[in-house]
Amino acid sequence: MEGLNLMDITILVVTLLCFLVLCRIFHRKPYPPGPRGWPLIGIMLKMDQLTHRGLANLADKYGGFLHFRVGSIHMMVVSTPDAAREVLKVQDNIFSNRPSTVAIRYLTYGQSDMAFAHYGSFWKQMRTLCIMKLFSKKRSESWDSVRIEIDQFIRSISINAGVDVNIGEMIYGLTHDIVYRAAFGSTSSEEKEEFIKIMQDFSHLFGAFNIVDFLPFLRWLDPQGFKTKLPKARDGLDRYIDKIIDEHIQKTKMKEQNNNGSDMVDELLAFYNEKANLNRSGNQHESINLTRENIKAIIMDVMFGGTETVAGVIEWAMAELLCKPDELRRVQQELTDVVGLNREVEEQDFEKLTYLKCALKETLRLHPPVPLLFHENANATQVLGYHVPAKTRIMINLWAIGRDKSSWVDPDTFKPSRFLVDNAPTGYKDSNFEFIPFGSGRRSCPGMQLGLYTAELALARLLHCFSWELPGGLKPSELDMSDTFGLAAPRATRLVAIPKPRLHCSVY
Numbered sequence: 001m002e003g004l005n006l007m008d009i010t011i012l013v014v015t016l017l018c019f020l021v022l023c024r025i026f027h028r029k030p031y032p033p034g035p036r037g038w039p040l041i042g043i044m045l046k047m048d049q050l051t052h053r054g055l056a057n058l059a060d061k062y063g064g065f066l067h068f069r070v071g072s073i074h075m076m077v078v079s080t081p082d083a084a085r086e087v088l089k090v091q092d093n094i095f096s097n098r099p100s101t102v103a104i105r106y107l108t109y110g111q112s113d114m115a116f117a118h119y120g121s122f123w124k125q126m127r128t129l130c131i132m133k134l135f136s137k138k139r140s141e142s143w144d145s146v147r148i149e150i151d152q153f154i155r156s157i158s159i160n161a162g163v164d165v166n167i168g169e170m171i172y173g174l175t176h177d178i179v180y181r182a183a184f185g186s187t188s189s190e191e192k193e194e195f196i197k198i199m200q201d202f203s204h205l206f207g208a209f210n211i212v213d214f215l216p217f218l219r220w221l222d223p224q225g226f227k228t229k230l231p232k233a234r235d236g237l238d239r240y241i242d243k244i245i246d247e248h249i250q251k252t253k254m255k256e257q258n259n260n261g262s263d264m265v266d267e268l269l270a271f272y273n274e275k276a277n278l279n280r281s282g283n284q285h286e287s288i289n290l291t292r293e294n295i296k297a298i299i300m301d302v303m304f305g306g307t308e309t310v311a312g313v314i315e316w317a318m319a320e321l322l323c324k325p326d327e328l329r330r331v332q333q334e335l336t337d338v339v340g341l342n343r344e345v346e347e348q349d350f351e352k353l354t355y356l357k358c359a360l361k362e363t364l365r366l367h368p369p370v371p372l373l374f375h376e377n378a379n380a381t382q383v384l385g386y387h388v389p390a391k392t393r394i395m396i397n398l399w400a401i402g403r404d405k406s407s408w409v410d411p412d413t414f415k416p417s418r419f420l421v422d423n424a425p426t427g428y429k430d431s432n433f434e435f436i437p438f439g440s441g442r443r444s445c446p447g448m449q450l451g452l453y454t455a456e457l458a459l460a461r462l463l464h465c466f467s468w469e470l471p472g473g474l475k476p477s478e479l480d481m482s483d484t485f486g487l488a489a490p491r492a493t494r495l496v497a498i499p500k501p502r503l504h505c506s507v508y
Helices: 007-026 045-048 052-062 081-090 103-106 123-137 139-160 167-184 189-207 227-253 264-269 291-325 325-339 347-352 353-367 416-420 450-465
Strands: 065-070 073-078 372-376 382-383 387-388 393-397 466-469 496-503
Touching: 052 065, 052 073, 052 393, 073 081, 073 291, 081 167, 081 382, 081 393, 103 189, 103 227, 123 264, 123 291, 139 450, 139 496, 167 264, 167 291, 167 450, 167 496, 189 227, 189 291, 189 372, 227 264, 227 291, 264 291, 291 450, 291 466, 325 347, 325 353, 325 416, 325 450, 347 450, 353 416, 353 450
Parallel strands: 073 393
Antiparallel strands: 065 073, 372 393, 382 387, 466 496
């Protein structure tokens, strides 16, 4: 060592470090197969093709677990039950974060909601609060709002019996009314229309491609003007919900409402603390305190999750049944046998409406409420023998999983009877992962039961109270069944049909 000078030692250390880095690179598992992109930008030029259908086509070419890069972001797509099980069950604790974009961080007040918050004690508290206080059957106001609004919905259809009805538009109005009543305790049309416009602006910004998310060095340029668009959208939500929160606080002070609350805002305000320091430390024994920003962000979650997705399921179910007259007749015959034609469907009838439930499951298989679920891994890991770097964006393609040829016979065909066979999935979070329309694991949909209740009751009433025909002599095979890609995947065109009274008794 006496002959070694500082330069020799430096060269030795650098050589050793390079050797260790090269060893790690060569011993690391490869990335999954996938399309190759350009240097720096990856496959950014093909972003318009990364829909649920486009990603399913890539899976056909590269396999059920594929990889590509968009700018600086690694992205991997899960399209088979086996890969989904690995991500959502075996390594659920690693893949429980949500990706964070510029729009998500800003519009959710720094991810202070439940849907986009990273996994941890804060998220656990928010989820527990939402399940127990907002979506639980014990909170009768939410479930009452479903029954009240569906009653009015059926009445409005009966008034238009015998003529063309834009049933798709009416279904979306129904789910907006249900969630609006549950959240705010009213259905004021003027206020509702204003809030729907705000939610549409948020939905557009959440789904919009922002080049800064993938090439962060362009942030100072803001080439797409998001620094102007995002504050404008959030200011609209602030003005609207701040007014509602202030009104509820004032009513509580005047003791015009009891302490248990009568809508979601009341329930959330029970945990409101203007100077709250939210528990993000990991101590789950601390009491829950909500800031005003938390309340606004959670309301936004509920409005998104309870309107577009539930409406889409109901409209798709009606469209699929109108395309298959034999299936429609079978569901309606079951309703006649179980309920009769002298009264309306009631909740206690659901247990015996087996084929109706099968039709709803088949709809969810073909048209999951959210076709792509986004997850992110906290740490580097391996999946199916492939390397997954930390903070990779994982897309679970529920649309492709529901149509997986190795799991389903004739997967693109609407066939409710497939759920009557002995080995068919019995629930919505089955352990074999070929049928997970609401996701699975820690980040599965917390409002699943309320959403299913709404879809079942609305679909049962629509099919029991009315017979349905397509307008203008349109044949079932001619009905447009294309969809549009977004946060949800609704029908490209609203469903129009002709209702005719079916019951012997009067519908309201």
